[in-house]
Amino acid sequence: xxxxxxxxxxxxxxxxxxxxxxxxxxxxxxxxxxxxxxxxxxxxxxxxxxxxxxxxxxxxxxxxxxxxxxxxxxxxxxxxxxxxxxxxxxxxxxxxxxxxxxxxxxxxxxxxxxxxxxxxxxxxxxxxxxxxxxxxxxxxxxxxxxxxxxxxxxxxxxxxxxxxxxxxxxxxxxxxxxxxxxxxxxxxxxxxxxxxxxxxxxxxxxxxxxxxxxxxxxxxxxxxxxxxxxxxxxxxxxxxxxxxxxxxxxxxxxxxxxxxxxxxxxxxxxxxxxxxxxxxxxxxxxxxxxxxxxxxxxxxxxxxxxxxxxxxxxxxxxxxxxxxxxxxxxxxxxxxxxxxxxxxxxxxxxxxxxxxxxxxxxxxxxxxxxxxxxxxxxxxxxxxxxxxxxxxxxxxxxxxxxxxxxxxxxxxxxxxxxxxxxxxxxxxxxxxxxxxxxxxxxxxxxxxxxxxxxxxxxxxxxxxxxxxxxxxxxxxxxxxxxxxxxxxxxxxxxxxx
Amino acid sequence: xxxxxxxxxxxxxxxxxxxxxxxxxxxxxxxxxxxxxxxxxxxxxxxxxxxxxxxxxxxxxxxxxxxxxxxxxxxxxxxxxxxxxxxxxxxxxxxxxxxxxxxxxxxxxxxxxxxxxxxxxxxxxxxxxxxxxxxxxxxxxxxxxxxxxxxxxxxxxxxxxxxxxxxxxxxxxxxxxxxxxxxxxxxxxxxxxxxxxxxxxxxxxxxxxxxxxxxxxxxxxxxxxxxxxxxxxxxxxxxxxxxxxxxxxxxxxxxxxxxxxxxxxxxxxxxxxxxxxxxxxxxxxxxxxxxxxxxxxxxxxxxxxxxxxxxxxxxxxxxxxxxxxxxxxxxxxxxxxxxxxxxxxxxxxxxxxxxxxxxxxxxxxxxxxxxxxxxxxxxxxxxxxxxxxxxxxxxxxxxxxxxxxxxxxxxxxxxxxxxxxxxxxxxxxxxxxxxxxxxxxxxxxxxxxxxxxxxxxxxxxxxxxxxxxxxxxxxxxxxxxxxxxxxxxxxxxxxxx
Numbered sequence: 001x002x003x004x005x006x007x008x009x010x011x012x013x014x015x016x017x018x019x020x021x022x023x024x025x026x027x028x029x030x031x032x033x034x035x036x037x038x039x040x041x042x043x044x045x046x047x048x049x050x051x052x053x054x055x056x057x058x059x060x061x062x063x064x065x066x067x068x069x070x071x072x073x074x075x076x077x078x079x080x081x082x083x084x085x086x087x088x089x090x091x092x093x094x095x096x097x098x099x100x101x102x103x104x105x106x107x108x109x110x111x112x113x114x115x116x117x118x119x120x121x122x123x124x125x126x127x128x129x130x131x132x133x134x135x136x137x138x139x140x141x142x143x144x145x146x147x148x149x150x151x152x153x154x155x156x157x158x159x160x161x162x163x164x165x166x167x168x169x170x171x172x173x174x175x176x177x178x179x180x181x182x183x184x185x186x187x188x189x190x191x192x193x194x195x196x197x198x199x200x201x202x203x204x205x206x207x208x209x210x211x212x213x214x215x216x217x218x219x220x221x222x223x224x225x226x227x228x229x230x231x232x233x234x235x236x237x238x239x240x241x242x243x244x245x246x247x248x249x250x251x252x253x254x255x256x257x258x259x260x261x262x263x264x265x266x267x268x269x270x271x272x273x274x275x276x277x278x279x280x281x282x283x284x285x286x287x288x289x290x291x292x293x294x295x296x297x298x299x300x301x302x303x304x305x306x307x308x309x310x311x312x313x314x315x316x317x318x319x320x321x322x323x324x325x326x327x328x329x330x331x332x333x334x335x336x337x338x339x340x341x342x343x344x345x346x347x348x349x350x351x352x353x354x355x356x357x358x359x360x361x362x363x364x365x366x367x368x369x370x371x372x373x374x375x376x377x378x379x380x381x382x383x384x385x386x387x388x389x390x391x392x393x394x395x396x397x398x399x400x401x402x403x404x405x406x407x408x409x410x411x412x413x414x415x416x417x418x419x420x421x422x423x424x425x426x427x428x429x430x431x432x433x434x435x436x437x438x439x440x441x442x443x444x445x446x447x448x449x450x451x452x453x454x455x456x457x458x459x460x461x462x463x464x465x466x467x468x469x470x471x472x473x474x475x476x477x478x479x480x481x482x483x484x485x486x487x488x489x490x491x492x493x494x495x496x497x
Numbered sequence: 498x499x500x501x502x503x504x505x506x507x508x509x510x511x512x513x514x515x516x517x518x519x520x521x522x523x524x525x526x527x528x529x530x531x532x533x534x535x536x537x538x539x540x541x542x543x544x545x546x547x548x549x550x551x552x553x554x555x556x557x558x559x560x561x562x563x564x565x566x567x568x569x570x571x572x573x574x575x576x577x578x579x580x581x582x583x584x585x586x587x588x589x590x591x592x593x594x595x596x597x598x599x600x601x602x603x604x605x606x607x608x609x610x611x612x613x614x615x616x617x618x619x620x621x622x623x624x625x626x627x628x629x630x631x632x633x634x635x636x637x638x639x640x641x642x643x644x645x646x647x648x649x650x651x652x653x654x655x656x657x658x659x660x661x662x663x664x665x666x667x668x669x670x671x672x673x674x675x676x677x678x679x680x681x682x683x684x685x686x687x688x689x690x691x692x693x694x695x696x697x698x699x700x701x702x703x704x705x706x707x708x709x710x711x712x713x714x715x716x717x718x719x720x721x722x723x724x725x726x727x728x729x730x731x732x733x734x735x736x737x738x739x740x741x742x743x744x745x746x747x748x749x750x751x752x753x754x755x756x757x758x759x760x761x762x763x764x765x766x767x768x769x770x771x772x773x774x775x776x777x778x779x780x781x782x783x784x785x786x787x788x789x790x791x792x793x794x795x796x797x798x799x800x801x802x803x804x805x806x807x808x809x810x811x812x813x814x815x816x817x818x819x820x821x822x823x824x825x826x827x828x829x830x831x832x833x834x835x836x837x838x839x840x841x842x843x844x845x846x847x848x849x850x851x852x853x854x855x856x857x858x859x860x861x862x863x864x865x866x867x868x869x870x871x872x873x874x875x876x877x878x879x880x881x882x883x884x885x886x887x888x889x890x891x892x893x894x895x896x897x898x899x900x901x902x903x904x905x906x907x908x909x910x911x912x913x914x915x916x917x918x919x920x921x922x923x924x925x926x927x928x929x930x931x932x933x934x935x936x937x938x939x940x941x942x943x944x945x946x947x948x949x950x951x952x953x954x955x956x957x958x959x960x961x962x963x964x965x966x967x968x969x970x971x972x973x974x975x976x977x978x979x980x981x982x983x984x985x986x987x988x989x990x991x992x993x994x
Contacts, residue, residue, distance in 0.1 A: 099841075103841075106844075110650050119648075121647075121648040122646065126646075127646060128645065128646040130642050130643065130644075130645045130646050131642060133645055134638035134639070134642060134645065137634065137635075137638060138634075138635045138638060141631035141634060141635060142631070145627050145628060145631060146627065147627075147824055148625065148627045148630055148631065148822045148823070148824045148825065149619065149623075149624060149625040149627050149822070149823060149824070150618075150823055150824055151616075151618035151818070151823045151824070152823070152824050152826055153607050183847075184681050184847035184848075185847055185848055187844075187845065187846070187847055187848045188846065188847040188848075191845065191846055191847070195717065199697075199719075200696075200697050200719065213844070213845055216841065216844070216845045217845040220692065220841075220842055220845050220846075222696075222697065321648075325645045325646070326645070326646060326647055326648045326649070327644055327645045327646070327647055327648070327649050327851050327852050327853055328645065328851055328853075329649055329847070329848065329849065329850070329851060344596075344600075344713065344717075345717055347603075347684075347710070347713070348684065348688065348710055348713050348714040348717050349684070349685065349688055349717075349846070349847075350680075350681035350682060350684055350685040350688070350826070350846075350847060351681075351682055351684045351685075351826065352826065353826070354824050354825055354826060354851070354854065355824050356824055356825075357851065357854075
């Protein structure tokens with residue numbers, strides 16, 4: 001299944017997709033050697049360079065690796081989930097039990113003594129260009145000593161908004177700086193977007209599973225949640241969504257069409273176009289959370305749904321928190337027809353963002369180092385994702401399935417034998433290891449046997465140890481033996497047909 | 498009228514109050530020389546040092562000035578408002594006309610080409626310790642290169658919260674760091690506080706006039722506004738408030754008991770105690786906006802209402818935006834019995850504040866330079882306030898009255914002869930001069946003849962020119978001649994009996 005529009009893709013991307021599909025389907029098992037480059041070039045009637053470019057994409061995605069003097073080999077892989085779950089669209093508000101669980105897990109995730117293998121933030125400086133950013137900040141302070149003494153005002157740094165607009169082209173959007181309001185991270189972007197388009201009592205459609213902080217966010221605004229079936233490989237079910245829209249049961253939708261959290265999946269290009277058309281036809285705002293969009297393993301990036309937004313019904317939210325400077329908490333929102341409302345809300349929500357931090361990012365983006373940095377980050381995450389999947393295949397109960405993320409660094413495990421994710425979380429916490437139970441990502445009673453993991457950490461002994469311990473405990477709880485090296489090829493991918 | 502509790506005040510404060518009252522009552526007219534220090538010491542049976550300390554307080558407040566070799570002289574003063582306005586508590590929501598006016602004025606205030614004599618922010622670096630703050634930020638970046646790469650998490654920097662708690666003692670509060678959530682400026686603190694204690698449809702009591710951004714803030718949360726009479730010298734009318742509370746017509750109150758914006762007044766200690774008792778007795782949350790609290794001209798500071806909060810019904814909001822680093826937008830809230838709710842809302846509103854900026858402030862506060870800085874700032878504002886009043890007395894129509902701020906840098910003018918503040922604003926805008934019309938500060942049709950001005954700018958030719966032009970236009974519009982030097986002593990203070 002290609003997620004690149006044939007019209008837009010180039011020769012080497014098509015080739016990469018062909019081989020990626022073959023690898024996923026088991027044509028080449030993990031550890032096996034790919035055909036020689038000249039041979040592939042010959043059989044596909046392309047140049048050697050085209051093959052090398054295709055191989056680089058597969059390397060970035062963690063699918064293959066080069067071994068010196070030997071050629072390219074398929075890496076160890078993890079199977080995917082297959083079960084299609086039964087869904088009934090239900091209007092729910094989170095009970096205090098769920099909110100308490102979110103608090104408990106959040107507190108554990110932030111506890112300095114715990115070994116966290118689940119937090120969606122590297123907490124590690126060498127994943128970011130901190131040295132270069134620091135130099136820019138220090139230089140701004142030197143050259144513009146008055147900057148600290150001036151009031152920051154909405155809609156935020158013109159220079160940063162211009163850079164954001166310029167880069168939005170990479171995701172197929174044609175924004176200009178006036179379309180953009182700078183926000184305090186993606187969380188505030190989502191908060192403002194929701195407040196701009198809903199009234200208390202409204203129903204908001206969410207993916208299942210979805211980013212767990214959306215539940216308290218919606219609850220804090222008096223909004224009701226309608227969970228929509230979401231395929232671990234294709235994302236939001238558009239048939240289910242269209243049904244809900246036609247029944248006028250939703251006043252807004254929040255979704256992550258690219259690199260969904262926690263599943264890691266992206267929608268196909270066709271689905272994105274259909275989603276854009278649906279929300280424009282039904283005139284129901286879609287809040288598109290693009291937080292991980294730039295961490296897609298594909299390049300060029302698969303476009304945002306916002307790229308196909310004809311009449312401004314898509315509100316695009318994103319941030320540099322996951323890609324550049326987590327501490328700065330600089331995000332942005334392009335709110336289409338709701339731009340004026342969002343800009344007004346920003347002023348009365350928290351006024352504006354620091355010019356010092358905004359200008360630092362703007363200058364970094366202008367300098368052109370961002371693309372190189374993203375490329376390094378993508379490759380790193382793709383590699384670590386694959387290594388993590390390899391470990392899980394060996395140490396978690398046989399029958400464990402995992403999602404095959406299209407980008408980012410979080411993924412989703414479903415465990416066999418009634419292993420309860422919340423129980424596993426509590427058991428592991430006693431050993432000071434922190435995972436996130438799947439139950440957090442839905443208000444329903446689905447996802448009980450799932451956990452979300454993250455591979456954004458340095459892949460060191462501590463991380464490996466924690467992952468193995470989690471697997472050993474899951475085996476113990478389920479009474480099922482762990483997988484082993486030989487089962488890699490057949491380990492299920494979440495959502496695979 | 499002393500605003501310091503006799504039990505808490507010291508000898509020199511009492512003396513300063515005695516002379517301040519005498520000066521305000523016209524015992525010594527502007528330009529007249531105060532009695533010699535030794536003579537005052539003798540007649541009041543205190544030491545020379547005590548008199549010198551008292552004189553320093555009066556200097557800080559801009560009431561007197563030392564002239565080399567000549568002694569201490571009373572500075573030029575401006576009369577105060579006297580009219581007691583008729584009020585009817587009315588539940589109002591802002592019409593789009595009012596919101597548009599707010600947008601228009603706000604846009605003008607931020608226009609780089611306009612000469613602004615009204616914005617509540619110096620926009621000038623030498624009012625702030627920017628050099629020292631810059632050094633701290635640069636040093637943090639050098640010593641902790643990983644800081645930028647880590648996720649900022651609520652409730653915010655422990656070190657900053659400890660410093661804030663420590664300093665809260667100066668305002669009579671006994672907070673500890675756990676009571677405090679770090680926010681994105683005071684605006685977010687107010688936003689979170691309102692969301693924590695109200696439901697859409699609730700009525701919130703506000704001072705009249707009050708900070709104009711409260712109107713769109715309340716409107717954005719679906720809250721209704723009830724305006725409460727506010728005396729330009731004593732602040733919120735507690736009799737009116739008690740009536741509203743007894744009739745159960747308010748679900749929350751927002752007020753600035755110390756250095757009210759736009760009036761500049763502070764409540765008396767007795768009124769603060771009564772206000773704290775009222776909201777605790779009626780169990781209606783008071784959101785106390787303490788933004789200008791540390792810029793009181795008195796030292797020691799007159800306490801916050803929160804200081805007398807027995808059962809946690811007062812939510813104290815403040816920020817370092819007006820005192821240290823406008824660009825950082827670091828604020829905080831101590832929410833009493835609503836602390837947990839506010840902390841949860843912060844997480845889903847905008848997650849957390851930058852550790853880099855928070856630690857910079859924490860380190861500056863720890864270094865002990867803050868008190869010195871505040872003292873300089875207070876003295877500067879007191880002086881400039883007085884100079885501005887002198888200019889206004891000479892150049893605005895005779896009969897113009899002004900408030901006598903207890904701190905900060907904004908003040909309030911009421912003009913005679915039906916001068917319309919909004920018309921004056923528009924006329925001045927044609928000359929690229931920006932003032933804030935009084936109509937912005939209320940949803941009623943009061944305050945039509947008022948404007949708010951600010952003296953937080955360097956007192957240079959441009960500022961002086963703009964102030965004179967505003968006065969000349971007001972004279973033209975009213976057909977009333979300007980005052981002159983000799984009228985200083987009799988110019989009305991807003992609210993004076």
